[in-house]
Amino acid sequence: MIVKSAYVHIPFCRAKCFYCDFNSYPGRENLFKDYVTALILEINRAEPVEAELDSVYFGGGTPTILHPDALASILDAINSRFGISGSAEVTVEANPGTVDASSISELCKAGFNRLSIGVQSFNDDILERIGRIHTTSEARSAIMQGRDAGFSNISIDLMYALPDQTIEDWQNTLDAALEISPEHISLYELTVEEGTVFGNLRRKCQINLPDEDLQIEMYTLAINSLTNAGYEHYEVSNFAKPGYRSRHNQVYWRNEPYFGFGAGASGYIGGTRYTNISSPDFYIERLLAGESVVESSETVTGRQSMGETVMLGLRMLDGLDLDAFEERYGVSLFDVYRKEVTEFTTKGLLEVADSRLRLTSKGLFLANTVAASFL
Ligand code: SF4
Incomplete structure (x- = not known):
């Protein structure tokens, strides 16, 4: 079996952002130790593969809410089970409110070589308004600490179409991002989901969101600003300096196989898509009991597989x-x-x-x- 990528989900956060409907849970520090044990059990139970992994991605949630030693032990388990090639892209998502110079340096030493930092905005009022736990100054520090630690591949996430956000504010955020000059920039247009703080505010008509024209204007502004600065617009929402396209995400867009480990993680192996149970409590319980953590799976064949390949492939601007x-x-x-x-x-x-x-x-x-x- 040739599978060259693995995703690891860490479903814990310090606090829930107001827009977030991801599988993430604040206030569950009591589970951290057992979760890492369970993750390693799941990794060790997976079928071995024919080739070493070419990309590994730790996402969440907030992976950096765990101690770097814990993240290192998970990465070591992946390396022991499958092998990670010397040239692999090994990414860890970092929330600026959960890292410092020492932890970032430890992550680099542990073998992570790409940092994906959730900056979202370079405006402190906006960060507060969307429920982020960090300031712009902490985001800048995290990026600088990443550079000092030796990360030569840093990606940042930016959000637009946020409540009360103006085009001038978005331009300022893009300018600040360009000044920092990360290798990769991912854009996220806010979508308001039911069950989130923003979803509840929308129901009560208490949130002021940009209209469709302004959303398009913001997206266009980002494309023009980033491409004029030399970034390749290689996917609908992703921009990279030459040579720094996200290898891991391209696996998804090419509809290629990958492992998914962790509570709520999805994988795609041997033509079957599967999703693990989302509750970290049940995830731990089942793994410790030697039971499967797969909650649902579906074998994707024929027309459905072709449709997914086209749908995902069209996201890449090369087509x-x-x-x-x-x-x-x-x-x-x-x-x-x-x-x-x-x-x-x-x-x-x-x-x-x-x-x-x-x-x-x-x-x-x-x-x-x-x-x-x-x-
Ligand atoms: S840090 Fe990310 S995963 Fe956690 S609550 Fe915020 S958006 Fe959700």
């Missing part, structure tokens, strides 16, 4: 490799999706060039709609 598609499925993409391709190329949202199917610059703004029509 989908038509020859690779034909080699993978034994059929031309045009034979399966002639109607959809014709419709969207006629509307100027998709184009075929250099044996690739990709979004046009107009299609970029309707990426979700176009991509979903292939499912």
Whole structure:
């Protein structure tokens, strides 16, 4: 079995951000030790693979809420079980409110070589308004500490379309990001989900969100600012300096296999997508009892697999490799999706060039709609 990537989920946070509906739990420090033990059990139970891993990604939640020694022990377990290649991309997400110079340095020594820092905004009022636990100055410090520790590959997350956010504020945040010059920038447009603080405020009409025109203006501004500064816009919401595209995320967008370890983690192995039980309590309980932690799984074949490959592949601005598609499925993409391709190329949202199917610059703004029509 050739699987070259692994995702590890750490479902704990210091506090819940007002927009967050991820599988993350504040105030569960009592579980940390057992969770790490359970994670290592799950890793050791996984089928061995034929090749060493090429990317490992620790996400959450807030991985850096755990002690660096704990993160190192999980990484060691992955390395012992599967092997991690010397050139692998090994990412850990870091919340600026949970790291300092010493912990970041320990992460670097443990073998992590890419830091993904949740900055979100360079405006302290906005950070407070969205429930982040850190300030802009702590975010800047985390980035500098990452550099000092030896991280030469730093990614930052930025959010836009936030409550009461203006275009000027967004420009200031982009300018501040460019001044810091990280290797990679991921953008997140706020979506308000039910069950979050923002979801409740929206129900009571107590939240002022940018309208669709302003959202588009903010997205356009980001594309122009970042590409003018030399970043490659390589995925709908992701920008990288040359040579620094996220290797791990490209595994998802190419619909390739990966392990998912941890409570609520999803994986895709041997054509089967699976999701682990989301509760960290039950996750620990089941692993310690020697039981499976997979809550749901689905074997993805035929048309569904093709649809997912197209939907995910269109997120990359280089588009989908038509020859690779034909080699993978034994059929031309045009034979399966002639109607959809014709419709969207006629509307100027998709184009075929250099044996690739990709979004046009107009299609970029309707990426979700176009991509979903292939499912
Ligand atoms: S730090 Fe991330 S995972 Fe944790 S509550 Fe905030 S958005 Fe959610």
